[in-house]
Amino acid sequence: MTLKLLIGNKNYSSWSLRPWLLLKAFGIAFDEEVVLLGDADFKARIAAHSPARQVPVLIDGEVAVWETLAIIEHIAERFPDTPIWPAAPAARAYARSIATEMHGGFGALRSAVPMNLWRPVELRELPAKAVADLDGITARWRSARQRFGAGGDFLFGGFSAADAMYAPVATRIRTYGLPVDAVSAAYVEAIHAHPAFAEWKAAALKEEQVLPVDEVDWPEVKRV
Incomplete structure (x- = not known):
């Protein structure tokens, strides 16, 4: 069964980056669903999978895992032959x-x-x-x-x-x-x-939603 990872905006969501990067780096197949942090229904959509109502959330069949380190440990257990952690x-x-x-x-x-x-x-x-x-x-x-x-x-x-x-x-x-x-x-x-x-x-560079709280130059939004 393919894993599914719920993540926030790729420009801003540092916590979402972590498990996404891990899965990609090790070639582990998964589907992603982006739930934009600034959307009015963000917490309601995440609450269906996590009482914390925050991203990321990993869905593995009937199992939902939230909190980044918990997700990482779940991945390590699910794929024990993958060097998620150093061997020594x-x-x-x-x-x-x-x-x-x-x-x-x-x-x-x-x-x-x-x-x-x-x-x-x-x-x-x-x-x-x-x-x-x-x-x-x-x-x-x-x-x-x-x-x-x-x-x-x-x-x-x-x-x-x-x-x-x-x-x-x-x-x-x-x-x-x-x-x-x-x-x-x-x-x-x-x-x-x-x-x-x-x-x-x-x-991330293709995204459009702006979150003022994460723009240190606000009200100016500087973009490459």
């Missing part, structure tokens, strides 16, 4: 730890610079708490790359769930011209070069 125990533990941190933390950075793929690259100064978040994220990236990154361009060498979780941060770094170290800059480039991400962004 130490790497897998580190990957799960930083993925969970991303799921529940770094709120200052996410609030200061929302994901917005159609905004031209333009420097935006961060408040101190967001700078601290960015420093923490890039420190984890450097550690993962140094300890476990041999054999590929991603945090643990090959693409994994950890990369899906951090991909929206990579977009923020580029969009807002945020200064990072050389290791992190190379990782940002690797995310943007991934064919699955390129497919997502191409679709």
Whole structure:
């Protein structure tokens, strides 16, 4: 049975990007349904599948899974021969730890610079708490790359769930011209070069719905 993934706007919905990117990166077949975040019936449509009334939601037959990490773990169980997580125990533990941190933390950075793929690259100064978040994220990236990154361009060498979780941060770094170290800059480039991400962004740039809350230059809407 084919999986179905309910997602929000590709330009703005960072949480939707994560499981979509994971499924695409590993060639797992699924259908997608875009439910635009700004539509009046958004919560009602999602409520039919998730009490949280938020995207993403993965539908697997009679099973509905919401919350991104829960979706990722469901995919890992459903496709046990797919390297969703690193194989080595130490790497897998580190990957799960930083993925969970991303799921529940770094709120200052996410609030200061929302994901917005159609905004031209333009420097935006961060408040101190967001700078601290960015420093923490890039420190984890450097550690993962140094300890476990041999054999590929991603945090643990090959693409994994950890990369899906951090991909929206990579977009923020580029969009807002945020200064990072050389290791992190190379990782940002690797995310943007991934064919699955390129497919997502191409679709995002064709969208029309504008969400003022995610436009930091509002009332101006800057588009590439």
